[in-house]
Amino acid sequence: MIKEIEAFIYREARLLDERRFEEWIELFAPEGYYWVPGAPDQDDPYESVSIFFDDLPLLKTRIQRIRHPKIHSQEPPSRTCHLVSNIELGARGNGNDQISVFSAQIMTEFRLDKERSYSGRVKHLLRSTEEGNFEILRKRVDLINCDGLFETLTIPF
Amino acid sequence: MDSYDQVSLSSLIKPDRVHKDYYIDPEIFKLEIDRIFSKSWLLVGHESQVPNPGDFVTLTLLTQPMIMSRHRDGSLHVMFNRCSHRGARVCTKPSGNALRFECPYHGWAFHTNGDHAGVPYPERYADGFLEDGDFDLARPPKQEIYRGFVFVALDSEVSDLDTFLGPMRYHIDNMVDRSPAGELEAPAGMFRYRFAANWKIQLENLNDLYHPMFTHASTTAEDGTQFRRQGAEGDEAGKVKLLEKHSSLNMQWEEQVIAGHPHGHTYMQRFPMDRENQGPVYERYKSSMVEAYGAEAEAKMKVHHHNSIFFPHWSIQYMTQHIRIMNPISVDCTENIIIPLKLKGAPEEMWKSALRSNNNSHSPAGMVMADDMDAWVRCQEGMQANGHDWIVFARSVGEESIDNEGSFQGLGTSEANARHQHRAWLHYMCGMDQGV
Numbered sequence: 001m002i003k004e005i006e007a008f009i010y011r012e013a014r015l016l017d018e019r020r021f022e023e024w025i026e027l028f029a030p031e032g033y034y035w036v037p038g039a040p041d042q043d044d045p046y047e048s049v050s051i052f053f054d055d056l057p058l059l060k061t062r063i064q065r066i067r068h069p070k071i072h073s074q075e076p077p078s079r080t081c082h083l084v085s086n087i088e089l090g091a092r093g094n095g096n097d098q099i100s101v102f103s104a105q106i107m108t109e110f111r112l113d114k115e116r117s118y119s120g121r122v123k124h125l126l127r128s129t130e131e132g133n134f135e136i137l138r139k140r141v142d143l144i145n146c147d148g149l150f151e152t153l154t155i156p157f
Numbered sequence: 158m159d160s161y162d163q164v165s166l167s168s169l170i171k172p173d174r175v176h177k178d179y180y181i182d183p184e185i186f187k188l189e190i191d192r193i194f195s196k197s198w199l200l201v202g203h204e205s206q207v208p209n210p211g212d213f214v215t216l217t218l219l220t221q222p223m224i225m226s227r228h229r230d231g232s233l234h235v236m237f238n239r240c241s242h243r244g245a246r247v248c249t250k251p252s253g254n255a256l257r258f259e260c261p262y263h264g265w266a267f268h269t270n271g272d273h274a275g276v277p278y279p280e281r282y283a284d285g286f287l288e289d290g291d292f293d294l295a296r297p298p299k300q301e302i303y304r305g306f307v308f309v310a311l312d313s314e315v316s317d318l319d320t321f322l323g324p325m326r327y328h329i330d331n332m333v334d335r336s337p338a339g340e341l342e343a344p345a346g347m348f349r350y351r352f353a354a355n356w357k358i359q360l361e362n363l364n365d366l367y368h369p370m371f372t373h374a375s376t377t378a379e380d381g382t383q384f385r386r387q388g389a390e391g392d393e394a395g396k397v398k399l400l401e402k403h404s405s406l407n408m409q410w411e412e413q414v415i416a417g418h419p420h421g422h423t424y425m426q427r428f429p430m431d432r433e434n435q436g437p438v439y440e441r442y443k444s445s446m447v448e449a450y451g452a453e454a455e456a457k458m459k460v461h462h463h464n465s466i467f468f469p470h471w472s473i474q475y476m477t478q479h480i481r482i483m484n485p486i487s488v489d490c491t492e493n494i495i496i497p498l499k500l501k502g503a504p505e506e507m508w509k510s511a512l513r514s515n516n517n518s519h520s521p522a523g524m525v526m527a528d529d530m531d532a533w534v535r536c537q538e539g540m541q542a543n544g545h546d547w548i549v550f551a552r553s554v555g556e557e558s559i560d561n562e563g564s565f566q567g568l569g570t571s572e573a574n575a576r577h578q579h580r581a582w583l584h585y586m587c588g589m590d591q592g593v
Contacts, residue, residue: 150521
């Protein structure tokens with residue numbers, strides 16, 4: 001089981017690095033969401049500001065924007081490398097078809113001669129699909145600098 | 158001696174353009190701190206950030222570390238975050254609750270109102286030394302709270318807050334009055350970001366109607382609408398129609414009022430295409446407003462403005478519901494904080510919607526903010542190039558009306574807002590009256 005889950009999470013990271021954003025959002029369940037809290041130790045996305053708090057429609061808007069010919073904050077585009085490690089399986093839920101997965105991640109971004117690094121803990125809630133794969137119900141990224149000073153961000157972690 | 162005198166300062170500002178040194182000369186920046194920021198009322202934050210006795214937040218004002226705290230008697234205090242002994246920053250937590258502040262270096266302690274609370278082993282100081290000297294945490298010479306907004310002035314000579322704000326006081330009232338309880342709250346913390354551009358570039362941008370159709374083109378869908386800005390969860394009422402056609406100027410915008418008052422303050426009327434909120438949540442809000450204000454409720458609920466900028470460093474955005482504090486760090490570095498505002502007593506769904514709207518548009522990954530920041534940094538970088546020494550603000554120059562008090566009114570994409578800030582800047586820098 002852990003092999004399949006690792007493969008899923010590594011592929012997710014690769015889709016982001018290869019700027020295959022449309023395929024990345026296809027990994028999400030219709031009711032799935034992506035959350036990057038703007039403060040540490042949050043229980044609820046309405047307790048504090050969020051850097052990202054996107055349901056699927058908003059993720060689609062975000063990707064359309066990244067693809068827009070006039071997105072000048074991506075001219076030239078960011079190059080990223082998501083390094084994912086420390087994968088552990090957490091609790092299963094809802095019978096047996098949901099599972100939490102913990103990992104650690106460093107995303108390095110290079111654009112306009114600047115290299116930036118973002119580190120954090122990631123928690124996925126995955127659901128098994130009928131096709132024998134997984135879909136993302138929730139992906140939460142807790143950056144170690146979540147309440148720090150940021151420059152412009154465009155690419156998801 | 159300063160290298161800039163009144164003549165050379167005046168030569169930087171022309172009616173339709175400003176010299177690039179206005180943005181890139183470190184000497185100008187140094188003078189601005191002394192002559193503009195030290196002569197203005199500066200916003201520190203909102204008092205709801207420290208609701209209970211002992212609550213505190215630390216912050217940076219210009220480049221100075223500060224503490225805002227709530228004392229046990231309920232009073233609010235803004236202090237410089239610097240130990241009166243050896244100068245260490247006394248408190249390094251972003252926020253929390255403290256019985257008192259204790260400097261970790263030698264244990265000097267301070268009450269939450271800044272009063273000196275004592276030192277360890279005092280017997281080695283000369284008799285009376287600790288009693289005679291003033292070892293309280295230093296405080297800015299002036300502090301005022303207006304409807305929850307906490308201000309300080311760094312110079313005791315600054316005119317009173319009422320005079321400084323002038324008619325802009327009502328721009329604070331308009332925001333606060335939308336709450337059924339007549340109060341705002343800041344329960345969701347803040348966004349913080351830093352960008353490599355002069356503070357005035359952002360100030361000119363906030364009420365600039367010439368840029369959205371280009372700078373924000375990527376946030377606009379095929380039909381010209383921008384993603385949901387505000388409105389109840391899931392409804393489409395908050396989608397703003399930014400463009401008629403791709404990259405064409407929506408002519409409604411040319412009718413929009415851009416105006417301002419003495420001291421460099423400017424504001425922009427609410428977008429004509431912002432649709433009124435409606436639906437069951439809004440009806441509940443309306444009832445609670447009627448219950449609180451009776452016949453005045455309708456007037457109080459009305460959103461008049463999109464953005465109001467209180468020169469030199471903060472603004473209110475009314476639909477998105479936030480305050481933005483812009484901290485000048487150096488000639489080419491500015492730090493922002495954006496604090497979402499909750500209307501106390503309004504339905505919880507409205508707050509959730511406002512918070513999400515802030516996340517979508519104004520987080521560091523926000524789909525509006527990222528475009529703007531990128532453009533400001535490009536300006537700062539581009540101005541390093543030789544060739545053109547002047548930055549142009551000539552659209553509809555001279556068409557704005559300016560009254561005897563120094564208030565102006567212009568329209569649409571006229572750039573009149575920036576010209577008003579340039580005039581105020583020159584008045585501050587030359588120590589002139591802020592009238593006309």
